[in-house]
Amino acid sequence: MTTQPDHPNSSDRPQGPAQPGPYGADAVPTCYRHPDRETYVRCQRCDRSICPDCMRVASVGHQCVECVREGSKTIRAAEAPFGGRPVTTPVVTWTLMAINVLAYLGEVVNAPLVLNRFQMSADYVAAGEWWRLFTGAFLHAPPPSYWHILFNMWALFVIGPQLERMLGSLRFAGVYLLSALGGSVAVYLFGWASVGASGAIYGLFGAMFVVARRLGYDVRGVLWLIGINVVLTFVIPGISWQGHLGGLVTGTLVTALFAYAPGKNRKAFQLATALAVLAVCVAIVVFMTPLGG
Template sequence: MCVDCAGPGAKQRFRRVSLAGTQFAGAPVTLALVIINVVMFVVQEVWSGAFQVLAMSPLAAYMEPWRLLTTTFLHSGLWHILFNMLMLYILGSAVERAVGHWKFASIYLFSALVGSMAIIAWVFVSPETITQATIGASGAIYGLFGAVFIAHRRSGMSTSGILVLLGINLAYALIVPGISWQAHIGGFLGGLLATAVYMWVVDLTRGPRRSQRTLWEVVATVGLFGAFAIGTWGLYAVLIPSLLG
């Protein structure tokens, strides 16, 4: 986000995520997300009020919670959206084909929200950021990094390349001003958590319980987003009184 601006047993648990031969075929949700982001970028260009209505600052999101998600569909410039959409295309299409359409959507959206949650949590450290606006899809995209990391670990594939790429990106975010590294870390952790939960469900429903898998995946999804809602409410319940006091 930008501020202001493989063993055989593993295949039974989770399909391997491969970044080779990435394409939109078999990844309609990824394609839809790219289209939505591009459309919203055009909307920003022709309607200056989009930023005021949809961008998130911790204080604005307290009064208008939809900003926690809508802010991830805004971008600060051409290079910002081009880089994010390239990463979404590469990572999203691979993850979506591996986990399925609706679970991919859940991982993406949950990561985006946890990225926003991390920005709110940072206000405890830096209170002046409560009114600082943050936009961009980077938190959700870092969640896809988390999904690939978990999938590679579970399938016995090397994760060193992912860790190096993450390290470079996080170092860049820390060095260059105007980049929300908090959202990046939060999104990555959100992707790790959501993917680990779905993998746990796959393990839980192997064999004769496989027919119950979809039900448990739905329960897990409700639990993830419910935990986010409770966690965010708890942050605000402590944060707002402390600032007013």
């Protein structure tokens, strides 16, 4: 008498690895990438069977690695509002603050040495010490004066992180450094010597105005901030109005070029215009050097 096995998985059934293929009544679904692995999970996009090693968690269910890779090509990378990578930690702001503080500590140790070597001075720049156009923007009134560096670092601490997140780290660094340079160039043309990050800080004030205007925010508070500081520039004795206004104009101009850059080739336009501003600043110093010497 012939008998049938009690269970389809009994030892009388032919053994061997399951094979991929069309699902029949008795077919065991296997992973499309690993045919020796039995699985009952399917990709939500292509409906292929996938094993745990090939599963990727999706918003609904799971997807295979190929569908995830293909879908990622259509996802636009996140950007800051005016280009560049999104900023979570304002590294440039903290770095600039650290450089300013370290420079001030150098003044605490030996102010005459630091100032004689790095202070912005038209005479020394005309003699070929071009680095003073930048280094002077990281120095401040030496001890026992503390208010100069405290005000500038407080302003950088308050507005720097937000501006860096809006502009992106590289563009924010560009605005800061070009504003510092613009302030030094103005001192070179209309003044004699100066120290302080105020030119760069005033450039950030101008950047705040441009960003707020571009994004449709109320700019009255920013205008009041700029107006009060400009008045203080001319009221308080000993302040370099050349550095303040030079930084303000430069920062406003550079940020406007960044914020209103055309959508097509925006990054190239922003880089080109920043380099153009740098070139203009350098050209001014070069052509005016005989007058300053």
